[in-house]
Amino acid sequence: MIKLFWCPKTRASRILWMLEEMGEPFEIETLDVRKPETKSVEFLAASPMGKVPAIADGPVKIADSAAIALYLADRYPASALAPSIDDPLRGSYLYWMTFTPGVIEPAMAEKFNNWKVNRGSSGWGDYDLMMEVLEKGLAPGPWLLGDRFSAADVLVGSSVRFMKLFGILPENPVLASYLERCLARSGYASALARDDEFET
Numbered sequence: 001m002i003k004l005f006w007c008p009k010t011r012a013s014r015i016l017w018m019l020e021e022m023g024e025p026f027e028i029e030t031l032d033v034r035k036p037e038t039k040s041v042e043f044l045a046a047s048p049m050g051k052v053p054a055i056a057d058g059p060v061k062i063a064d065s066a067a068i069a070l071y072l073a074d075r076y077p078a079s080a081l082a083p084s085i086d087d088p089l090r091g092s093y094l095y096w097m098t099f100t101p102g103v104i105e106p107a108m109a110e111k112f113n114n115w116k117v118n119r120g121s122s123g124w125g126d127y128d129l130m131m132e133v134l135e136k137g138l139a140p141g142p143w144l145l146g147d148r149f150s151a152a153d154v155l156v157g158s159s160v161r162f163m164k165l166f167g168i169l170p171e172n173p174v175l176a177s178y179l180e181r182c183l184a185r186s187g188y189a190s191a192l193a194r195d196d197e198f199e200t
Helices: 012-022 041-046 065-075 090-097 099-113 127-138 151-165 173-183 186-196
Strands: 002-006 026-030 054-057 060-063
Touching: 002 012, 002 041, 012 065, 012 151, 012 186, 041 054, 041 060, 054 065, 060 065, 065 090, 065 099, 065 151, 090 099, 090 151, 099 127, 099 151, 127 173, 151 173, 173 186
Parallel strands: 002 026
Antiparallel strands: 002 054, 054 060
């Protein structure tokens, strides 16, 4: 059975959402990443940096949201959360699967820290370019792969929610309606409800 190492009010909520969407059995080990004594040996074997999310799935131990989501979507194809290798949508899917760690999160750090970056030389461009590309990718809708909801929407959708929570999501009807669609999914609602059971 899949085990999710989870801490409330963290990025681990996105993998909880992913698991809820999959419909596969899973269990949760709750820990507080701010307290080293709560970090089990099994957790640290899955997450050498001691960060969540991380999972154990039999002999497989893996950390980082994008890596976990890529693994789960391919390992459990019945969930239909990833295009197959020979599907023409696979390229776009992989691009959006790495957009959160490779572009959104560095751009968020840029915004929070008021970094001055060179759009041409930084790997993520800059915050404004990230927003432009994200809006363009979501404009056809309803999901990043058109009519098909995928694991990419779990990663990107949760990132859009984080930006809103942190007050750095601009007023934008495309992003607002996308976030509404994500929040309306029962899997995300279940994941967020579990988060709400805990204090920060």
